[in-house]
Each structure stands twice: as structure tokens, then as C-alpha cells.
Amino acid sequence: MEFNFVSILGHLEYIFLITAFMFRNVTYLRLIALASSISAVLYYSLCADKPLLINIGWEICFSTINIYQLIIITCERYLIRFTDKELKIYNDSFSRFSPQQFKKLLKVGRFSSFEKGEFLIKINKPVETLSIIYDGKVEIIREDKVVAYCETGNIIGELSFLSGTLATADVVAIKKTFCLFWDQKTLKKLLDKDEAIFANFQLTFNEELVRKIVKSNY
Numbered sequence: 001m002e003f004n005f006v007s008i009l010g011h012l013e014y015i016f017l018i019t020a021f022m023f024r025n026v027t028y029l030r031l032i033a034l035a036s037s038i039s040a041v042l043y044y045s046l047c048a049d050k051p052l053l054i055n056i057g058w059e060i061c062f063s064t065i066n067i068y069q070l071i072i073i074t075c076e077r078y079l080i081r082f083t084d085k086e087l088k089i090y091n092d093s094f095s096r097f098s099p100q101q102f103k104k105l106l107k108v109g110r111f112s113s114f115e116k117g118e119f120l121i122k123i124n125k126p127v128e129t130l131s132i133i134y135d136g137k138v139e140i141i142r143e144d145k146v147v148a149y150c151e152t153g154n155i156i157g158e159l160s161f162l163s164g165t166l167a168t169a170d171v172v173a174i175k176k177t178f179c180l181f182w183d184q185k186t187l188k189k190l191l192d193k194d195e196a197i198f199a200n201f202q203l204t205f206n207e208e209l210v211r212k213i214v215k216s217n218y
Contacts, residue, residue, distance in 0.1 A: 009043040012036075027073055030066045037063040076100045085111070089134045089180055092153045093204070101197050108190055109182045114138075114173040120156055121171040127160035129181045136177025141170040148212070149174075155208045161187075162205065 016036035023029045040059040044052040080099040082090060086106060094102050114120055120138060121127055132155050140148040147169065150156060156171055161184055191198040 006043060006046045009039050010047065012039040013043055027070070030070050030073075034063055034066045034070070037066070085134065089132065092134070093132055093155075094200075096203060097197065097200050101194070101200065104190065104194070104197065105182070106180075108186050109180050112179055112181060114177045114179070116173055116175050118173050119170060120173065120177075120179070121167045121169070123168065123170045124166050127157045127167050128184055129157060130161045130184055130187060131156040131179040131181035133177060133179055136173060136179075137175055138171050138173050138177055141172060142168065150212075154211075155205070157184075158205050158208060160184075 013036050016032050016039060020029045020032035020036060023032065037059045041056050041063070044055040044059065076099045080103060082099075082102075086102075090097075090099075090102050094105070097105070114136070120131065123142070133150060133152055135152055137149060137151040138156065139146045140150065150171070156179070157167075159165070160167060191201060
């Protein structure tokens, strides 16, 4: 196999493309895919007597899409700002979401606090909200017995959110507790519209369930 500058460009196109799909990080994937397209444009410009315009045109199209998406990623990362409270919640519980996705969640959510002894959820009552604790601690009470505790980073009301059933336990603050919470109907509308946020919520719920199961065994 003869190697020269033009053939190397042709090989680089596919080497970059294969390498790109080895990355889970979307930024790296798009950067390397962009390098693949640039190599391809150069190759199709030089490999024949005349430039292969159809191939070059499609590669330019792919490059434009990747550049556009990289600009969006950069804007999300560096231009979207959170308060200290929002940033803490994002880093603790929503880091798999993009900053833009988390901003959408914040827009439909509300912050609230509960004093010691105040009920967040009452047994056999409809659960109208989904909450996440960002500071504080609550106890889960069933049949007058404390069966579990939830604290910073834990989600409250996820079973009712998923199943639509009534509350199966009381949830009571044992010290002043601060939560970010969402009206279930409003949140479900957002999840129905945005598949990426829905998928990330599913993964978040699964992790939360695993944490609670592990915690209950100790």
C-alpha cells in the first residue's frame, strides 16, 4: 500500500471518525468528528483530477452541524449562570443534565423550606409534588415507626410520581429542611416534551432507588 500526503488524509478521515465514536463526552466526540470532516474535505479536493464536489459538500454540511453544536455546548457551559444554591443542587444531584436542561427544570420548579415537625407528605394522601432536599433531613414514618431517613441529595415523592399512587408513608422534617420541588403535572408536561430530560430523570430515579436500597440494608 503506497502512502503519500493525499492517502494519509483519506486514512485520517476514518481514523478520526472511529476515534470520535469511542468518546462518551459529546464535546470531544464532535471536535474529533470535525477533524474527520476537515480531513475528508482536503482528501476529496486532492484525490482526483477534479475535486469531488458532492462529497465535499456533504462533509461541509456535517462540519457546519458539528460547529453549531459546539457553539451551543460552549454557550451552555460558560454563559449559563447559576446561584450558589442552584449550583450546589446541580453538582450534587443533576450533573448528568446539561446546564440548559437544568435551567429548564429550575424554571418550572420552586424553592421551599419546612420547619422541624412539618409534614412534606402525608400517608394515604395524593402527592402533588416531587421534591429534592438540598439542605436538611426528613424521616419516613409508616405505622408510627420511623422506617428510613432522607437527607441532602435525596428525592422525595418519586414513587408516587412514577406510579400515580397515594403516599405510602408520612414524610416529616426533623430539622429545618430546604427543598427544590416541582408540581407533578407541570413536570410531566416538560418531560413529555423533552426526551433528553426524561431519559436523564429516569437514570436519576434509578440511582436514587439504588441508594435507598443500599442505605436500608445498613
